[in-house]
Amino acid sequence: MPADLAVVGLGHHGLPLAQAATAAGIDTIGYDTDPRPVAELSAGRSPVDGSLTVPEIRRMLSGGFRPTTDPAELGRVRTAVLCAPTPLGPDHTLDLTAVTDAARALAARLRPHTTVLLESPVPPGTTEGLLRDVLETGSGLRAGRDFHLAYSPGRLDPGSRTHGFAGTPKVIGGLTPACTESAAAFYGRLTDKVVRARGPREAETVKLLETNFRHVNIALVNEMAVLCHELGVDLWDVIRCAETKPFGFQAFRPGPGVGGHGVPVDTVGAHRPLRLVELAGQVNERMPQYVVQRAATLLNEHGKSARGARVLLLGITYKPDLPDRQGSPADEIARRLMDLGAAVSYHDPHIPDWRVRDLPVPRADSLYEAAAHADLTVLLQQHRTYDLQGLAVKAQLLLDTRGATPTGTAHRL
Incomplete structure (x- = not known):
């Protein structure tokens, strides 16, 4: 049965997108090679801790959402969004194995005029490099001519009551202007604001900057916490006062660690290391x-x-x-x-x-x-x-x- 959208990867990135799309009335399937999340979702249970509640999953199912492990379903959609996990590897670079596997599964069934979007955190250049190569090789189609290709960084604040999917602007960068507009048309159905980047590399680097920004600033206040304890200074009062400044300051607070799914990246492929991010990682660890x-x-x-x-x-x-x-x-x-x-x-x-x-x-x-x-x-x-x-x-x-x-x-x- 054809669907408008396939969300490939039913983890922390994919599930909230599938939820938003289903709520917007988009006929959505969720594809995963792992049968466990598909079985959990089909039974009305959340396969990922902290992602969606049982009532939310059940509303998705009643709204027409269909989880599946059948790759044939990928050949019947107008839009496919890859949300595969990209954990840090031993060399502190992102492991793109799951993205590559997802792209291969899609490529074998890719039809002309499909819009392919990537939301997984990836090194700049992945969309127009690795992803494009896998899709074109596996399908025989040409990106930007036969199908649309774009990147949009995932932006999620799990559990937030103020930053939902619709109220969070989506950044998009397409391989061509037509790719960008196709992506904008899709995300415009889900969010109140779409921001067009110059291209996929810029959109990919947005995610890199946003994630590293958080970790670097948490590292700063973590170091301040150690210093203030040694000085006998109440850091929490310092932050309370500092955040009254209406410009040039954003409050971050220390803690026992960082946590979360957005991992800091201090080495981007063969490019120069980000020394400040590397140091921030050491502080937080x-x-x-x-x-x-x-x-x-x-x-x-x-x-x-x-x-x-x-x-x-x-x-x-x-x-x-x-x-x-x-x-x-x-x-x-x-x-x-x-x-x-x-x-x-x-x-x-x-x-x-x-x-x-x-x-x-x-x-x-x-x-x-x-x-x-x-x-x-x-x-x-x-x-x-x-x-x-x-x-x-x-x-x-x-x-x-x-x-x-x-x-x-x-x-x-």
Whole structure:
């Protein structure tokens, strides 16, 4: 059965796009080579933690969304959007294996006049280089002449109540002006504003800049957190005051790590390394170790050793109020505490089970009782359900890595 749109890759990038398209009345299929997400979606369940809720998945299905593992379906659509994952490889460059596989599956069935869009984070030049070559070789068609080809960086803020798909401008860069306009016509059905880049390389570099911007600025405030602790300065008050400046400043806040799906890229293919991004990565990667160091120091200052101490970790997801643990620093913090001999437990309303080093971490059923029993409670994520003032009263010792507790009620990062 023909469809208007195929979303290729049903992960964190693809599912929200498929949801937005279905809600806009676009006949949409979701294709994935992995049968697991397809089976989960077909059963009305979300295959990706923190992406979509069960009611949202069911609304998509009732709206006509069809998940499939049948590649033949790709030959019956007008638009195909590749949303394959591109994790960092051992050499700190993006692994394009999944994008290449998705492109090959599409190329074998690509029809003339189809619009092909790429949303996965990729090095600049991928769309008009690797992707174009795979599509043209596999289909016998010519990009820009027989089918449209463009890039649009994925822009998602999972769980946000203010930055939904429709309200977030979409940047597009096509291989030709006609490719750009075809992409604009598609995204114009989903979002209130479309921004045309000069070409696919510029659009690809937008994603690189946006992701690295976040990581570099988080690294700056993470370094400021360490410095301010040494100086006895309240960084959170510094940020509160600084963000009143109406120009030249954007507030970022420190934490136990970064997390998330947008990975910083400090090396782009054979090009020169981005030294500032590389340094920012080193700073951010040290934060879990710094949190453990602060925890051990606090215990020592209160006459307790980390060895044998009962440590309760609160909130082990990378973002508040979501079950997504991608890149969360909680795992490394737990491992380092265990290495010191601490007895680690956790509480998180969104995560029923947690394993570290293939061993189950005890889950606290009663938050207040667990905090009162623990020698040290460490707030790693401020879920909305946490009464932090009440928690500060119950906890024997509280380390707040998010600056979320009322001033003077806890030790802040």
